[in-house]
Amino acid sequence: MQLSTQSSLLGMDRSQVAELMERFGEPGYRAQQLVEAVYRQRAESFEKISTLPQSLRASLSAGGLSIGLPPIEQRFISQDGTVRYLIGFPDGQSVETVWMPEGDGGEAGDGSEAGDQAERIEGFGGDLDRRPRQGQNPGRSTICISSQVGCAVDCQFCMTALLGVKRNLTAGEIVGQVCAVLKDQQVSPPEDRINLVFMGMGEPFLNYDNFVKAVRLLVEEVGIAERRMTVSTAGIVPRIHDFGGERIRPKLAISLNAPNDALRTQLMPLNRKWNLEMLMAAAKAYPLRTREWITFEYVLLGGVNDAAEHAKEVVELLRGMRCKVNLIALNPGAGIDFATPDTERVAAFQTILRNSGIPAYVRRPRGRDIYAACGQLKRTVEIATAPGP
Numbered sequence: 001m002q003l004s005t006q007s008s009l010l011g012m013d014r015s016q017v018a019e020l021m022e023r024f025g026e027p028g029y030r031a032q033q034l035v036e037a038v039y040r041q042r043a044e045s046f047e048k049i050s051t052l053p054q055s056l057r058a059s060l061s062a063g064g065l066s067i068g069l070p071p072i073e074q075r076f077i078s079q080d081g082t083v084r085y086l087i088g089f090p091d092g093q094s095v096e097t098v099w100m101p102e103g104d105g106g107e108a109g110d111g112s113e114a115g116d117q118a119e120r121i122e123g124f125g126g127d128l129d130r131r132p133r134q135g136q137n138p139g140r141s142t143i144c145i146s147s148q149v150g151c152a153v154d155c156q157f158c159m160t161a162l163l164g165v166k167r168n169l170t171a172g173e174i175v176g177q178v179c180a181v182l183k184d185q186q187v188s189p190p191e192d193r194i195n196l197v198f199m200g201m202g203e204p205f206l207n208y209d210n211f212v213k214a215v216r217l218l219v220e221e222v223g224i225a226e227r228r229m230t231v232s233t234a235g236i237v238p239r240i241h242d243f244g245g246e247r248i249r250p251k252l253a254i255s256l257n258a259p260n261d262a263l264r265t266q267l268m269p270l271n272r273k274w275n276l277e278m279l280m281a282a283a284k285a286y287p288l289r290t291r292e293w294i295t296f297e298y299v300l301l302g303g304v305n306d307a308a309e310h311a312k313e314v315v316e317l318l319r320g321m322r323c324k325v326n327l328i329a330l331n332p333g334a335g336i337d338f339a340t341p342d343t344e345r346v347a348a349f350q351t352i353l354r355n356s357g358i359p360a361y362v363r364r365p366r367g368r369d370i371y372a373a374c375g376q377l378k379r380t381v382e383i384a385t386a387p388g389p
């Protein structure tokens with residue numbers, strides 16, 4: 001019996017699960033039980049769902065269905081507590097998902113509770129006593145998730161680009177990364193406050209429909225508030241317009257990375273198709289909600305885009321916008337031909353932005369030692385640090 005074109009429950013919304021249960025001749029409340037088991041309890045097999053009768057568990061499996069919680073193939077644990085997971089899918093492909101116990105998906109200054117706390121830690125509120133202590137759930141753990149296997153955008157400073165794009169992830173595979181990590185870390189939203197950033201491998205706006213569906217499932221079924229999520233795009237302009245019209249949408253971050261077309265095209269070839277004028281027009285037209293800012297990310301490459309004159313150009317570009325800038329000093333990697341600027345240069349760049357009234361934050365590199373930081377996700381398994389269990 002052909003039950004559905006989709007064989008895994010993860011990725012199905014309530015109405016799809018309800019339809020499935022109807023086809024199995026089951027009462028309506030079974031759909032609710034199944035949805036809870038998949039998204040809240042994060043059961044890995046039908047066998048583990050004790051609320052369902054044994055006969056139904058057996059016929060679900062016999063019907064070729066599975067839950068589809070993706071297995072964790074490897075974990076790499078950083079000295080700073082960051083964990084980089086290699087998560088596998090049935091076709092042999094895998095992606096990376098990163099757990100950051102104290103954030104730094106760039107929350108500082110984003111208007112959220114996590115952001116406020118991040119700012120205090122940076123010293124802007126000065127209240128260092130509120131720094132989370134180890135072992136407590138600090139309320140600002142962040143999961144960085146991937147949207148594609150590899151990436152097609154070809155940014156010259158990013159290791160994921162070296163893979164090319166293999167395929168899009170399904171909505172279920174996007175949500176599955178979150179479920180796998182929550183289970184492994186033994187945390188459960190909404191009681192445990194989890195932030196999500198769509199900043200892993202791939203370009204979410206080139207896998208738009210699956211990304212949007214995943215967001216809805218994460219909000220409605222997994223229980224993570226949309227204000228705790230941020231999606232970052234390299235600048236797929238038509239999708240920025242579409243995204244502004246979504247009923248449920250995370251906050252928006254845009255990878256700016258250069259303040260003029262010549263430099264941006266050199267660093268991000270997609271700028272040929274969607275140049276800065278188009279990008280800035282889309283950003284200016286973007287319908288911001290109360291207490292919402294657009295974040296612009298800016299990777300600082302030593303001697304390339306990190307001079308005072310570049311900072312001044314950024315100021316001109318962003319003048320009058322409700323936005324903040326997240327500066328990211330280059331995370332180095334094999335095959336990446338750029339240098340990491342030193343701390344003073346990063347601070348000088350930040351100061352120019354701030355003095356012109358643009359909130360600017362420096363993102364702390366998380367998990368550089370295990371290749372888990374921004375731009376380092378390339379399924380690197382040959383590293384000095386011993387892999388976790």
Ligand code: SAH
Nearest residue numbers: 158199203232233234255297330331374375
């Ligand atoms: N494709 C999306 C999502 C990736 S987010 C996007 O481009 O926005 C990853 C962020 O890390 C982006 O802002 C990107 O510009 C930045 N990044 C990429 N490579 C980096 C590197 N080597 N060091 C520091 N940041 C990097």
